[in-house]
Amino acid sequence: MARLTAAGRHTAESTSHHPAGAAAHTIGPAAPRPRILGVGTAVPDNSYTQEELLEEFRITDPKIRSVFLNSAIERRYLTLPPEGPEGVRRPETQGQLLAKHRAQGLDMGGRALSECLKDAGAEPAAIRYLVCVSSTGFLTPGFSALLIRELGIDPDCARLDVVGMGCNAGLNGLTAVAGWAAAHPGELAVLLCTEACSAAYVFDGTMRTSVVNSLFGDGAAALAVRAGEGPDGTGAGLPELLDFSSHLIPDAIDAMRFDWDDDAGRFSFFLDREVPYVIGAHAEEAVGRLLNKNGIARSRIAHWIVHSGGKKVIDSVRVNLGLTAHDVRHTNEVLRDFGNLSSGSFLFSYQRLRNEGVVRPGDHAVFMTMGPGSTIETALVRC
Template sequence: MTVNIERPELLGAEILENEVLSASRAPALPRIVGVGTATSATSYSQQEVLDAFGITDPKIRSVFANSAIERRYLTLPAQDDEGNRHPEPQGDLLDKHKALAIDMGAEALQACLKRAGAELSDLRHLCCVTSTGFLTPGLSALLIRELGIDRHCSRSDIVGMGCNAGLNALGVVSGWSAAHPGELAVVLCSEACSAAYAMDSTMRTAVVNSLFGDGAGAIALIAGGEDDPSAVTEGPRILKFASCIIPEAVDAMRYDWDRTQGRFSFFLDPQIPYVVGAHAEITVDRLLQGTGLRRSDIKHWLVHSGGKKVIDAVTVNLGLPRHDLRHTVGVLRDYGNVSSGSFLFSYERLLDEQVTQPGEYGVLMTMGPGSTIETALVQW
C-alpha cells in the first residue's frame, strides 16, 4: 500500500480499507462521540485508608506513601461500635459489587450520553466490562432494567479480563459499530474495586490495597461512511488495534480464590511493571506498522493508570516525555487504579483540555492479566 503523506487525514481510512475490505468503497469508521465517568461516594487519602484499618507496619505504610496516589474512591466495611472494620464475607462483597457497579455504571453511562448529545432511547448496543465480581444476568441486563433502556437494545458483557478489558471491549464494539452505521453503541467499564478489597497483614495484600479505587467510565461510538452526508464528523476515528499477550507472565497478575480467607483476592507480581514496560515498544510498533507513522507522530497518549512503576516503565521504554502521560499520572493521583475504565478518565481529561486538532493521532493503551497489552490508534 502507498501511504498518502500529502493528505494525512486519509491515512486511517486507507489503512482500514486495505486490511478489511477489498471493495473500493471506504468502510464505515467508528468515531468516539462521547465519554463519561463516575465514582463511588466517598474518597480517602492514603493516610486515611491506613488509619481506617489501623495499619502500623512501616513497610506497608511505605508502600501506600510511595504510590503516587493522593486520594481514591472506596466503599470500606462499616465500623462496629468500637470503630473497627472487619473483613466482609464473599457473599457481601458480591452484593457490594452489584450495587456499586449498577450505581456507578448508570451515572457514567448517562454522563457519556449527555456529552454525545444523545438519549437513552438512542442506545442500540451496550457492552459492559467488569472484573470485580460475577453477575448472572450480566451488568448490561441489570442496567437495561434499571434505566428503562429499550428491551431490544443488543448487549454484551466482558467479565474477568482485568484492567486491559476496556480496549478489548472497544475492539469488539467497533466491529459492531462498523456493521451498524449510524447506530449508537456504548462501552461501559464499571469496576467496584472495593468489592475485591482484602484485609490481612501480608505484603501481597498491601500492594493491592494501596492501589485500586472504585470507578466507572463509558465511551460512545457511532460509525458512518465517508460518502454518507449524515455521518458524524466530530470525535476521533478508531483506525486500528494491536494486542500482545506475554504467556510466560500469565500468573503475574491474577484474581483467584484465597482458601485461607475463604474469598477471592488479587495478586500482583512485583516484576510486572518491568515486564509490561519491556513489551510496550513491541506492541506500539505493531500498532503503527504499515501506517507510515512513527511514535513521534503521535500527539496524544492515553495510557492505563496501572501504578507509578508501570507508568514509569512505559514512559522509559517508549521514550516519551512526562508531559505526554500527564493525564495518566493525574488520574492515578486523584483516583488510583480504577481498572478497566482508567484510560477513559484520561480521555475525558484530554477532551476537557480542548487541545486536540483535526488530523492529529492518538494511542490508547491498557495492560492487564495475561499478561497483556492492548492498544488502539485513533485520529481526530
C-alpha cells in the same frame, strides 16, 4: 478530538435490531469509521487519602505504610466496609463483596452511562449495542441486562458482558464496540467499564493483599461510538477509531491473577513485583506492531492515553517508549486523584485530554492498557 455538543435523538423505533457480531481488530477501509461521540465517568461519594486509609484500618507495619505512602496516589474513591462496635472496619464475606460489586457497579455504571449519553446528545433508547466490562465480581445476568432494565434501554438492544479480563479489558470491549458500529452504520454502540475495586479487597495484613489495597479505586467510565453519520447528519470531525492490536506475554501469564484464598474465604488478587518491568519491556513491540501495520511513524503520535496501572508501570512504559512526563500527564493525574480504576482508567485520562482543549483535527493518538495475561492492548485514534 472535538467535543460533540449536539446530536439528533436516535430512537429505538428508527432502527432495526441486529445481533452482536464478532469484532475484527482492523476496521476495513471500505467501512465507515467508528467515531467517538461522547464520554462520561462516575465515582462513589466517599474518597480517602492514603493516610486516612492507613488510619481507618489501623495499619502500623512500616513496610505496608511505605507501600501506601509512596504510591503517587493522593486520594481514592472507595466503598469501605461498615465499622464495628469499636470503630474498626469489619471484614466482609465473599457474599457481601459480591453484593457491593452489584450495587456499586450499577450505581456508578448508570451515572457514567447517563453522563456519556448527555455528552453525546443521545437518549438511552438510542443504544443498539451495549458492552459492559468489569472484573470486580461475577453476576448472572450481567451488568448489561441489569442496566437495560434500570435505564429503560430498548430490550431488543444487543449486548455483551466482558468479565474477568482485568485492567486491559476496556480496550478489549472497545474493540467489540468499534467492530459492531462499523458493521451497523448510523447506530449507537456504547462501552461501559464499571469497576467496584473495593469489592475485591482482602484485609489480612500480608504484603500481597496490601499492594492491591494500596492501589485500586472504584470508578466507572462510558464511551459512545457510532460509525457514519447520525440521523441528523452529524459525525464529521469527531475522533475516529482506526485500528486495534493485542499483545500477550505468555511467560508472564501468572504475574497478575485472581485466586481463591482458602484462609480468607474469598478471592484475592495477586500482582507480581516484576509486572512493571515485564510490561515496559514489551511496550515497544506492542505499540510498534500497531503503528507499523498502519504506516504511522511514532513521531506522528501527538497524544498518549496510557492506563494508570501504578507509578512503576507508568514509569517503565514511559522510559521504554521514550515518552516525556508531559505525554503521560493525564495518566499520572488520574492515578494521583483516583488510583488504578482498572478497565476504565484510560477513559478518565481521555476525558481529561479532550476537555483540555489542546487536540487539533487530524492529530493521532494511541490508547494503551495493560492487565492479566499478561496483556498489552493498543488502539490507534485519529482526532
